Amino acid sequence: MMALPGIGQLSTTGPEEILRPVRPWFIMATLALALVGNLLPVSGVALALKPDFVALLLLYWCIKEPRFVGVGIAWCVGLLMDVGDGTLFGQHALAYAFLAYAAEYFRRRVLRFPLWQQAAQVAVLLGLCAALVLLVRYVGGAALPRWTYGVPPLVGALLWPLVTVAIQWSQRPQRSSATL
Amino acid sequence: MRHIPIEPPAFFHRGPSPIARLAFFGLISIALLFVDTRYHYLEGIRRVVAVILYPLQRAAQLPGEVLADVGSYFASLRSLSEENATLKQQLVERAAAAQGYVSAQHENARLRALIDLGSRHAAGATAVEVLYTSRDPFAQKLYVGKGTDAELHPGEAVIDAEGVVGQVTRVFPSMAEVTLVTDKDQAVPVKVQRSGVRSVLYGAGAGHAPELRFMAPSADIQVGDVLVTSGLDGTYPAGLAVARVATLDRETGQMFARITCTPLAGVDRSEHLLVLARAAAAPPRPEEPAEAEAAKKPGKGRRRSAGTQ
Numbered sequence: 001m002m003a004l005p006g007i008g009q010l011s012t013t014g015p016e017e018i019l020r021p022v023r024p025w026f027i028m029a030t031l032a033l034a035l036v037g038n039l040l041p042v043s044g045v046a047l048a049l050k051p052d053f054v055a056l057l058l059l060y061w062c063i064k065e066p067r068f069v070g071v072g073i074a075w076c077v078g079l080l081m082d083v084g085d086g087t088l089f090g091q092h093a094l095a096y097a098f099l100a101y102a103a104e105y106f107r108r109r110v111l112r113f114p115l116w117q118q119a120a121q122v123a124v125l126l127g128l129c130a131a132l133v134l135l136v137r138y139v140g141g142a143a144l145p146r147w148t149y150g151v152p153p154l155v156g157a158l159l160w161p162l163v164t165v166a167i168q169w170s171q172r173p174q175r176s177s178a179t180l
Numbered sequence: 181m182r183h184i185p186i187e188p189p190a191f192f193h194r195g196p197s198p199i200a201r202l203a204f205f206g207l208i209s210i211a212l213l214f215v216d217t218r219y220h221y222l223e224g225i226r227r228v229v230a231v232i233l234y235p236l237q238r239a240a241q242l243p244g245e246v247l248a249d250v251g252s253y254f255a256s257l258r259s260l261s262e263e264n265a266t267l268k269q270q271l272v273e274r275a276a277a278a279q280g281y282v283s284a285q286h287e288n289a290r291l292r293a294l295i296d297l298g299s300r301h302a303a304g305a306t307a308v309e310v311l312y313t314s315r316d317p318f319a320q321k322l323y324v325g326k327g328t329d330a331e332l333h334p335g336e337a338v339i340d341a342e343g344v345v346g347q348v349t350r351v352f353p354s355m356a357e358v359t360l361v362t363d364k365d366q367a368v369p370v371k372v373q374r375s376g377v378r379s380v381l382y383g384a385g386a387g388h389a390p391e392l393r394f395m396a397p398s399a400d401i402q403v404g405d406v407l408v409t410s411g412l413d414g415t416y417p418a419g420l421a422v423a424r425v426a427t428l429d430r431e432t433g434q435m436f437a438r439i440t441c442t443p444l445a446g447v448d449r450s451e452h453l454l455v456l457a458r459a460a461a462a463p464p465r466p467e468e469p470a471e472a473e474a475a476k477k478p479g480k481g482r483r484r485s486a487g488t489q
Contacts, residue, residue, distance in 0.1 A: 032236060035233075035236050036236050036239045036240045037240075038315060039236060039237050039240035039312055040240050040243070040244075040312065041240065041241065041244050041310070041311060041312035041313065042312075042313070043313050043448055043449070044448070047313060047315070050315065052315075070198065070201065071198055071201040071202050071205055072201060072205065075205040075208075075209070078209075079229060080229060080232065080233055082229075083226050083229040083230050083233055084233050084236075084237065085314050085315050085316045086314050086316065086319070086321050086323070086350065086357050087314075087316045087318075087319070088213055088216050088217060089212045089213065089215070089216040089222050089225070089226065090208070090209035090210065090211075090212030090213040090216065091209075091213060093205070093208075093209045093212070094205075094206060094209035094210065094213070097201075097202055097205040097206055097209065098202065098206070100198075100202075101198050101199065101201070101202040104198040105198070136213060137318045140213070140217055142318040142319075142364070143318070143364055143385050145317045145318060145386065146317075146386070146387050148317075149317055
């Protein structure tokens, strides 16, 4: 991470501070915020670019805190998203449950890499999640979407370093945040 | 810890393995998907979950509302007075038509009474605001900020100032889902305003223009023709503008002409919409033979067979 020393320092491979343990309410708050982000009223280009914040945050917590967030919570959040988007019941639930499982499976591997390489792997996982939704809808009789369908997972992967830095910032020990 | 326990400590017990959980929740999801596609048993659950989700949906509105408020606070006097002038001009331009419309409506009601036809005008209308557009790229839907609290019902037509936007498809306590005319599963019975030719406008999904299918190449239709609702389905009141014919391809080798249209309403732009309540209950359907009943499904604005002429 020569190009981005600021982010590199905060990454899991850098010289690392021991982060404060996460509180369950904080995880819930970030997931609620992600749901709000998904329900934001946007249209046009912004809608085509808008990543699935909920998938991103679920992936983050499944990778960082698998004791708190796993397949079950991902599935419940997916049900909320199904109602919010008016999609078929179980579509997001299935995709998020799969995402949580994939995160559980790959988490030790993903965490070994610096942030930007983590982002590449996150792109693959988010892409798989989107592909699963596509498969479900295609089997259900929907037409294939345009190529822009593949953009939101990439945008989500680009946001991965930002999300990681932002959440770890809030988890830094009291001492260092007091000196800032 | 003094001794090494034989089995791992309780800390490491984390219930069933991830793959078992995935299988469990995956199977439930697939069952839900199947039930939701085939039947309509899950609308009750959907309504309950919608209530849980409602505060978040409201919260998602806040940033936009704050931005709009700040924007309107800093809107200059000049732009406001310009807008005011335009609106006044529009009002005057439409006044003549509106006054003519009232007298025409009365005359129409009298004439229809004379020939013993029921009224076909909408009973009332509810102004609604768009909350957000669905993120689902496979469907064209949006959500408006009123629901059962404003007595909206599935099947009611939704319009904006320019024309038909779509149809209410689901109603939650204080929200409703509107399926747009551009949705792949949406069909609107229309007629060409100029010539009166009837057809059905089929949505084609995101990024594709709605089209008129099954129109004979010789049909009396031109590029630029305005399509209005024909009112034949009992869902959309007759005479609402829907779309304008954009392209017309009468290839002689083909059975049907290829006609694409542009919706007149701002289906992806309008923020303020009007939900038209249904007129008085339609007369009961005539008895159908048993074999025809199986083939025909009323409601939802879907029609399999399109009367072309």
